[in-house]
Amino acid sequence: GQNIDQPTEMTATEGAIVQINCTYQTSGFNGLFWYQQHAGEAPTFLSYNVLDGLEEKGRFSSFLSRSKGYSYLLLKELQMKDSASYLCAVLDSNYQLIWGAGTKLIIKP
Amino acid sequence: TAGITQAPTSQILAAGRSMTLRCTQDMRHNAMYWYRQDLGLGLRLIHYSNTAGTTGKGEVPDGYSVSRANTDDFPLTLASAVPSQTSVYFCASSDSADPGGTQYFGPGTRLTVL
Numbered sequence: 001g002q003n004i005d006q007p008t009e010m011t012a013t014e015g016a017i018v019q020i021n022c023t024y025q026t027s028g029f030n031g032l033f034w035y036q037q038h039a040g041e042a043p044t045f046l047s048y049n050v051l052d053g054l055e056e057k058g059r060f061s062s063f064l065s066r067s068k069g070y071s072y073l074l075l076k077e078l079q080m081k082d083s084a085s086y087l088c089a090v091l092d093s094n095y096q097l098i099w100g101a102g103t104k105l106i107i108k109p
Numbered sequence: 110t111a112g113i114t115q116a117p118t119s120q121i122l123a124a125g126r127s128m129t130l131r132c133t134q135d136m137r138h139n140a141m142y143w144y145r146q147d148l149g150l151g152l153r154l155i156h157y158s159n160t161a162g163t164t165g166k167g168e169v170p171d172g173y174s175v176s177r178a179n180t181d182d183f184p185l186t187l188a189s190a191v192p193s194q195t196s197v198y199f200c201a202s203s204d205s206a207d208p209g210g211t212q213y214f215g216p217g218t219r220l221t222v223l
Contacts, residue, residue: 004151031209042199042214043152050209087151091209096167099151 004100028093132200
């Protein structure tokens, strides 16, 4: 079966750096997405990786290793507004998104 | 730009009743999707439509139906609601021109079936 694993919850301190990991086993791979979802709101797009390596976008970076079935989202200079769930999703061989359950990130002052 | 709108925002429904969740996008995206989101689970695809006039079944289609008469609208119908359909429902759309076909989500409908 297809599986996306990410930690259920993480806690970090305002101003610090946090890395949220995602491992996947899917039938085929056509890219990996990270979305942010604040409580009670819709998921919003953060990043898309299809090639190995690091993609940097401001305070957020996303890394992909296709051979290891592994990605991480790196958040720097954490702000209270970064408190949210972070969803990892893989585009499979049928171009359908397979979603992880999400990682709830709690930021403490 | 409104993007994607969904209606209603929330609804309480008696079991056995029918209901249609509405979804409209103004981005002229070809593809549209319906997901449900339950606590502790990832988003699960109910139905999708790659283009107007076509629809397909996702991971959890039972008890739901969709139609795609035009590009903008993609309603989801529950013919006879059951308590297990209590969930938050998200509509999304995508354009193949975006990297990976990035999906953009509506604000969601919170449905409670009693």
